[in-house]
Amino acid sequence: MTELPLVSQLIDALRCLPGVGPKSAQRMAFHLLERDRDGGRELARILAEAMARVMRCRKCRTLSEAELCALCANPRRDPSLLCVVEQPSGVIAIEQATDYRGLYFVLGGRLSPLDGIGPDQLGLDVLAERLRGDGVAELILATSPTVEGGATAQYIAQLAANAGVGVTRIAHGVPLGGDLEMVDGGTLAHAFAGRRAL
Amino acid sequence: MTELPLVSQLIDALRCLPGVGPKSAQRMAFHLLERDRDGGRELARILAEAMARVMRCRKCRTLSEAELCALCANPRRDPSLLCVVEQPSGVIAIEQATDYRGLYFVLGGRLSPLDGIGPDQLGLDVLAERLRGDGVAELILATSPTVEGGATAQYIAQLAANAGVGVTRIAHGVPLGGDLEMVDGGTLAHAFAGRRAL
Numbered sequence: 545m546t547e548l549p550l551v552s553q554l555i556d557a558l559r560c561l562p563g564v565g566p567k568s569a570q571r572m573a574f575h576l577l578e579r580d581r582d583g584g585r586e587l588a589r590i591l592a593e594a595m596a597r598v599m600r601c602r603k604c605r606t607l608s609e610a611e612l613c614a615l616c617a618n619p620r621r622d623p624s625l626l627c628v629v630e631q632p633s634g635v636i637a638i639e640q641a642t643d644y645r646g647l648y649f650v651l652g653g654r655l656s657p658l659d660g661i662g663p664d665q666l667g668l669d670v671l672a673e674r675l676r677g678d679g680v681a682e683l684i685l686a687t688s689p690t691v692e693g694g695a696t697a698q699y700i701a702q703l704a705a706n707a708g709v710g711v712t713r714i715a716h717g718v719p720l721g722g723d724l725e726m727v728d729g730g731t732l733a734h735a736f737a738g739r740r741a742l
Numbered sequence: 743m744t745e746l747p748l749v750s751q752l753i754d755a756l757r758c759l760p761g762v763g764p765k766s767a768q769r770m771a772f773h774l775l776e777r778d779r780d781g782g783r784e785l786a787r788i789l790a791e792a793m794a795r796v797m798r799c800r801k802c803r804t805l806s807e808a809e810l811c812a813l814c815a816n817p818r819r820d821p822s823l824l825c826v827v828e829q830p831s832g833v834i835a836i837e838q839a840t841d842y843r844g845l846y847f848v849l850g851g852r853l854s855p856l857d858g859i860g861p862d863q864l865g866l867d868v869l870a871e872r873l874r875g876d877g878v879a880e881l882i883l884a885t886s887p888t889v890e891g892g893a894t895a896q897y898i899a900q901l902a903a904n905a906g907v908g909v910t911r912i913a914h915g916v917p918l919g920g921d922l923e924m925v926d927g928g929t930l931a932h933a934f935a936g937r938r939a940l
Binding site: 549550551553554557558560561562563568570571572573574575576577578580581583584585586587588589590591592593594595596597598607608609613614631632633636652 | 747749751752755756758759760761766768769770771772773774775776778779781782783784785786787788790791792794795796807811812829831834850
């Protein structure tokens with residue numbers, strides 16, 4: 545044989561999915577081939593279309609097949625609120641969990657000079673432009689609570705201060721329903737230091 | 743908007759994969775869109791091709807894009823040995839783990855009258871035909887060690903006896919490297935009853 549059978553090719557190809565090893569890939573391939581051809585065909589069609597057509601929204605940089613994503617294009621969202629997240633998944637998480645009605649800006653990462661990720665890679669020039677001209681009253685920082693996420697938040701807070709825009713950062717602390725013993729020490733120390741009057 | 747954004751459609755479509763819930767589907771979609779477009783395109787192409795072209799080998803009933811699968815078409819395999827497995831994954835497992843050089847027959851399930859799975863659904867008429875005419879000297883049963891798998895093995899053993907073909911069944915017992923305490927009671931009782939002289 546000059547090339548691998550299609551079934552083996554499919555098992556190999558499925559391993560491009562994160563968290564999918566050889567056993568799961570095989571299980572997925574056989575499941576689709578034996579029990580869900582329609583699902584497999586539909587997945588192939590949407591996958592090809594998404595890979596070809598999804599790009600970044602030119603305003604907020606989230607993933608979108610339109611030049612302006614559905615959120616940026618929605619006239620009922622409040623343009624005076626702007627929430628900065630690291631990844632498109634952050635937009636989805638906030639949309640699902642909160643009743644936030646403002647707009648977003650997706651960095652696509654966090655400042656990490658050692659990895660060559662500076663302000664330009666995160667679109668911070670675009671963000672600074674928007675802070676200066678776009679009627680933003682409050683900038684909400686929702687970057688991750690890590691060292692780089694914190695540094696990124698600091699940098700953006702400075703941009704906002706330069707533009708005269710108020711800045712807030714989402715609260716970090718003990719998660720709701722979290723048992724004190726199960727929370728890591730760093731989080732607990734942070735929550736303790738950040739205690740608020742009742 | 744009349745239809746969901748492509749990104750949401752992709753997340754939904756990925757959930758047709760077994761073991762993939764909403765969170766993993768989202769992680770997979772963003773991984774492909776942000777970090778592995780080439781892998782996503784390749785997966786879409788192979789998936790579409792496999793869904794359209796993979797069928798069953800007319801001789802052994804395993805999944806194959808050719809009318810005769812690579813194993814059945816290989817003249818160097820020994821046609822006097824025939825191993826019966828339940829699923830195509832069994833063929834792959836035996837090929838990878840053993841130096842078996844014979845051929846296979848894939849049932850596609852096991853006898854289960856309550857679910858409407860009888861001899862015809864498993865292709866046992868085709869198997870009986872093959873046992874009568876095809877020069878098979880040994881039929882190796884590798885059905886699963888369950889009640890239905892056992893009943894299926896019994897049924898096939900009878901077919902083989904009728905055709906004058908010798909029958910063996912792969913050994914069941916304590917897995918290699920298995921700790922006695924960790925093995926379930928049924929397996930241990932089976933292994934104990936099936937002890938052999940050293």
